[in-house]
Amino acid sequence: MHVVITGGSSGIGLAVARLYVERGVRVTLIGRGLERLEAARELIASETGRPGDDIGILSVDVSDDAAVQTAIASAEAVAGPCDILVTSAGVVKPAPFERLTGTEFRRHVDTNLHGTVHAISAVYAGMKARRQGKIMIVSSGAGLIGLHGYTAYCASKSALVGFAEALRVESRSHGIAISICFPPDTDTPQLAEELKLRPPEAVRMMGSAGLWSAEAVARRIVRGLDRGHSEIFFTPSLYLLARLGGIAKPWIYRWFHHSTRRR
Numbered sequence: 001m002h003v004v005i006t007g008g009s010s011g012i013g014l015a016v017a018r019l020y021v022e023r024g025v026r027v028t029l030i031g032r033g034l035e036r037l038e039a040a041r042e043l044i045a046s047e048t049g050r051p052g053d054d055i056g057i058l059s060v061d062v063s064d065d066a067a068v069q070t071a072i073a074s075a076e077a078v079a080g081p082c083d084i085l086v087t088s089a090g091v092v093k094p095a096p097f098e099r100l101t102g103t104e105f106r107r108h109v110d111t112n113l114h115g116t117v118h119a120i121s122a123v124y125a126g127m128k129a130r131r132q133g134k135i136m137i138v139s140s141g142a143g144l145i146g147l148h149g150y151t152a153y154c155a156s157k158s159a160l161v162g163f164a165e166a167l168r169v170e171s172r173s174h175g176i177a178i179s180i181c182f183p184p185d186t187d188t189p190q191l192a193e194e195l196k197l198r199p200p201e202a203v204r205m206m207g208s209a210g211l212w213s214a215e216a217v218a219r220r221i222v223r224g225l226d227r228g229h230s231e232i233f234f235t236p237s238l239y240l241l242a243r244l245g246g247i248a249k250p251w252i253y254r255w256f257h258h259s260t261r262r263r
Helices: 011-022 034-048 065-079 102-130 151-174 189-195 200-206 214-227 236-261
Strands: 002-006 026-031 055-059 084-087 133-138 176-181
Touching (some): 002 011, 002 102, 011 084, 102 133
């Protein structure tokens, strides 16, 4: 088996990779920084006792479609066809909309949405020809509701929902399983940077749902892939938001705006 993971040098992607390597699965990590990828490979090898040769690394910006196609093709040539793809690469930099430049907004969309599309495009034809394959799209709880200061991030992550649903309709008859997950706040290096910029309005709206470890999120993702789950929500509140959002969100927004006026 060969598992390809974008955003595999840290956070959720790294934790997912570790779980698969523990199973003796061949894994390819894709990320932007070669040094971080090398460090991730050494860490996984030391923690699992597996040889580093079972862990491929490719330094690629997922927003570059041609580069992603070339990189994944080279990974498949070495480790075999991709059986499971986990698209975990993402960026988030909260800011009020009027302070976002067009370049910053596009960076969110290019990485979070287009980067996911590029990676899936690189493996989809092969999975279709073999009539088997699993794809896990990592969205976010912010993909289920609009948050103050997260216009670019919410736009890019909520777009993944429509993409996953449409692709699932197309792929099912070809033996390809499309899944999507919505992690809450997860203890990663990216979250540490995000929290420095998170506006108080977003803190008030999001509440204190608690912090998940990357390992706990990864275990849910891998278990969901094992069991063929099409959606993973992690918390009851995220599940209810997904299922009853059309009813609940107007009341949530009303409460938020009322509480904001009172301050």
